[in-house]
Amino acid sequence: MRIQTRVSILGAAAVMMAGAAPAVAQGNDVQAFAAEVDSLRRAAGIPGLSIAVVRDGRVVLARGFGWADVEARTPATEHTPYNIASVTKTISGVVALRLAERGKLDLDRPLSSFAGWDEFCTEVAADGPRIFFRDLRCDQPITFRHLMGMRINGDAGQRFFYNPIAFSWASRPMMQVTGRAFSDLVADEVFRPAGMTESARIHRALPLRADLAARLALPYHLDSAGTVIRSEPPAPQGDGAAGGVISTAADLARFDAALDDERLLADSSKQMMWSAGRNAAGQTLPYGVGWYVQEIGARRAVWHSGLWDGAYSALYLKLPDERLTLILLANSDGLGWGNPLDQAAVERSPFAAAFLRRFRGQ
Numbered sequence: 001m002r003i004q005t006r007v008s009i010l011g012a013a014a015v016m017m018a019g020a021a022p023a024v025a026q027g028n029d030v031q032a033f034a035a036e037v038d039s040l041r042r043a044a045g046i047p048g049l050s051i052a053v054v055r056d057g058r059v060v061l062a063r064g065f066g067w068a069d070v071e072a073r074t075p076a077t078e079h080t081p082y083n084i085a086s087v088t089k090t091i092s093g094v095v096a097l098r099l100a101e102r103g104k105l106d107l108d109r110p111l112s113s114f115a116g117w118d119e120f121c122t123e124v125a126a127d128g129p130r131i132f133f134r135d136l137r138c139d140q141p142i143t144f145r146h147l148m149g150m151r152i153n154g155d156a157g158q159r160f161f162y163n164p165i166a167f168s169w170a171s172r173p174m175m176q177v178t179g180r181a182f183s184d185l186v187a188d189e190v191f192r193p194a195g196m197t198e199s200a201r202i203h204r205a206l207p208l209r210a211d212l213a214a215r216l217a218l219p220y221h222l223d224s225a226g227t228v229i230r231s232e233p234p235a236p237q238g239d240g241a242a243g244g245v246i247s248t249a250a251d252l253a254r255f256d257a258a259l260d261d262e263r264l265l266a267d268s269s270k271q272m273m274w275s276a277g278r279n280a281a282g283q284t285l286p287y288g289v290g291w292y293v294q295e296i297g298a299r300r301a302v303w304h305s306g307l308w309d310g311a312y313s314a315l316y317l318k319l320p321d322e323r324l325t326l327i328l329l330a331n332s333d334g335l336g337w338g339n340p341l342d343q344a345a346v347e348r349s350p351f352a353a354a355f356l357r358r359f360r361g362q
Contacts, residue, residue, distance in 0.1 A: 033358040044334035048076035050249040054325040068217040078250040082329040085306030087314045092241035093290020097269045107145040160285040162341040168240030194258035199247040217331035219311035286344035294344040
């Protein structure tokens, strides 16, 4: 059932500002950026937004804007849990590379050697959404690396095309080589070593932990008149690699720190994860292992967005060579900017553009 909040966008904005959590930031540049983010949030009609900015290993901004629950006037904070949607892929990439580091998973192993791939590929090639599968050819020598790098469409490994449904299947090989549920792998390989106590997996057979469910940001969307409307919660999916993580801005900052200090991956594995693919012609393909990879101002940016239409959105943007990270979580789809399925274009996000301008001067 949808619950209508009878306030216009402008009216809601004034009320939401009263519910903003206090900043935990220092420096005029950080405060100016926080104000700009809140302005962008209100312009996009996002009811609640949580943010973390990490610079040189230190969280310089962690707070919320607006409401996690509009009706109850519960403020969004950096500890508010959200469905992070496809930002989950960054975590799945780490799980895969941790298994590869220990010799449990061969990234170049053909998918046809894993149980269930041939059946899955045949089914989705015939009946899956055409936008994702119209040129999927199951007779191609597709490897696990191709799958994690979004390079399975057309000739295997030769071009990038964002295919979240196929990526979700990547949990199957990881489960098969370990004999464990993917949700357990995520908990043991990422959440625990990174100290992510505010994060959990959720799927059809795994309900959300009660402590997180009690604080979960409620989902909203805007109707044609710009009215904030409560949305139905996203239906739980299978235990796949493409989504299914509930987390907070504070916890994703912990994940970021664990990547930087190599608690999760050796530097060589991180560089592999954050390196763009290349095809046989030497062309750069803008996806690594679970992360988009692109150059902005001649410097490397790695990132992922998350979008659940009419419910949640997220952005995790990291500049690894500059030790600078932006994390944004929202309880509407207002962070989305329509990134093309065959490109990496995070600079088109108004929030990312503001971040790059404020912190990099571009």
